[in-house]
Amino acid sequence: MSQATEAGQVAPARLPPTVDTGAIAWLRKNLFSSVGNSLTTIVLAGLLVWLAVWFIDWALLKATFQAESGQACVGTGGACWALINDKLRLIFFGSFPYEEQWRPLLAILAMIAMLVLSCDRRMWNWRLAIVWAIGSFVTFLLMFGQIHIPVTLIFVVALLAGAGGYLLRRATAPDMERIAWIVLMALGALYLVLRVAGVIRGAAIPVAPFEYVETGLWGGLPVTMILATYGLAAAFPYGILLALGRRSNLPLIRALCVGFIELIRGVPLISLLIMASFLLPLFLPPGVSFDKFLRAQVAVILFAGAYIAEVVRGGLQSLPKGQFEAADAMGLNYAQKTAFIVLPQALRVVIPPLINTFIGFFKDTTLVLVIGIFDFLNTANAALVDPKWAGFPGEVYLFAAFVYFCFCYSMSRYSKYLERELNKGTQR
């Protein structure tokens, strides 16, 4: 290609060296670059193929999909999916009343819809609150069958929404909107004052379309999803507050946060669950009782909060001092500095470890078994008890593992997506 250039002549533009980009070239470069490499490739590939063939043979070709009992699967040399088929509803919904099991199914779908919507960054504003309000209402209405909404709660929400809306929007909103927030806030406050003064009696709005199902009968996937979703949704802001408190200038707050984090991290989740279940009632005044499910939920929140706090603290520490100084110099107060400068940057940094913590907790919720709550893994376990199907635990656990994997892998992919999405444009 290249020619000697004569004096005074401009060298002709040269093309870059040609690079083989085909599949063959890729194979040669990555899998067969040397004798050792080729040997490794062949052995590993052989092993993989053998495993795949064995698995397909076991899981599909020789498998039994329909059967009356485990008897039909004995001696086939294949998987007994008929067991899953037969016990599917028990595994997914536990002891939820059989005829009503369409309700937990819809509840699962409602939660999935809510979570998928929450993943979209464009939803991260007031829309998120609405999605979660509707999603949660639908989920719990389906699960309980009946919800009695205390009127007081509605006005508390009005007060909080009004105050929040006013604080956040007063700088930028038109007058009409500001007045609307203030009116909302005033209505909430007025009701609460009258309620506390005893002028108005407490009341509840009943929404009761279905038969009531108490939490003791809940089980399976909805339980796992509720414990994980609401556990993490509550633990996340709470963990952030703990992390901020740990870096506070006020010694008392700092000591409280450090003490709490260390205390919680120092005990196993199981012991916390047992404490919540058996010890807490002893300390409560007689007559006051908490639902067992709620107690487990609170224990999960407390536990997850401490871990999330430590992850978030890592992000806070990674921020250069200059960011705080610039915010201070501009006159931003603590809340503004934290909300607009510190947290957006700190959380971005800790997405991978944060999602890692989330995945861990999604699986850890299964420990609620120790206080007699049947989450997904435990209902799967229960499916094995039936003597009719004795002898096929592998299939059940494989199926349970597959379901867990779907959830965890989705979270893992989402973490990747989120990192890329948030770093768009900022190229640092």
Next chain:
Amino acid sequence: MAVRNLNSAPAVIELEQVNKWFGQFHVLTDINLLVKQSEKIVICGPSGSGKSTLIRCINRLEEHQAGTIAVRVDGQRIELTNDVKNIEAIRKEVGMVFQSFNLFPHLTILDNLTLAPIWVKKMPKKEAEAIAMSLLERVRIPEQALKYPGQLSGGQQQRVAIARALCMRPQIMLFDEPTSALDPEMVKEVLDVMIELANEGMTMLVVTHEMGFARSVADRVIFMDFGEIVEQAPPAEFFANPRNERTRLFLSQILHH
């Protein structure tokens, strides 16, 4: 050098017998300084002499332990105490530009500028954006408004940082070595912006080793060493016949190398 009559102007910053320690280390010793309205002061001195600490005390990025610091805000003398109200009032009036820019990397240039006006001054968003755009035009980078800081050159980032501080409409600007982190070819674009600002009558305290800037812009040059103000004089006098031995040594080091 234009002759300005600064004597009749009111003092906007007063430092009286200011002392500060970092642990046992005495960083600032008996600092006395009066800054008049529209006055431009250049502070120079060897590394570690306390220049940054001095100007950072004025907006309470550092806390002084003895003496008084007061800033005039809206004709009222406000003393720096632990009262958060006072600190906030002073920070609204005092803009600061850092050596390392300290732009917020997760916000666009425009959002970097409008954040404080909207949240601290409660300015409507539209108005804040209009002001921000006019300031970006003044520092000659309006076309970068929607980019992120990481996509700009150092000189552009520092000009954004200046515009960001100006967006709060401060009476006083503090500069801590604004050109030290810049490549030589970008120093001028930042200095030009600062010179324009000086000509418009801004009160400025500038820590810098750009002696050309000191000569042409400053009303007064202050030399610090070991936490003390060793010498202060108008630039002509300061450079022509420095009185103190340490000043002479310092000038000879930075002027001929």
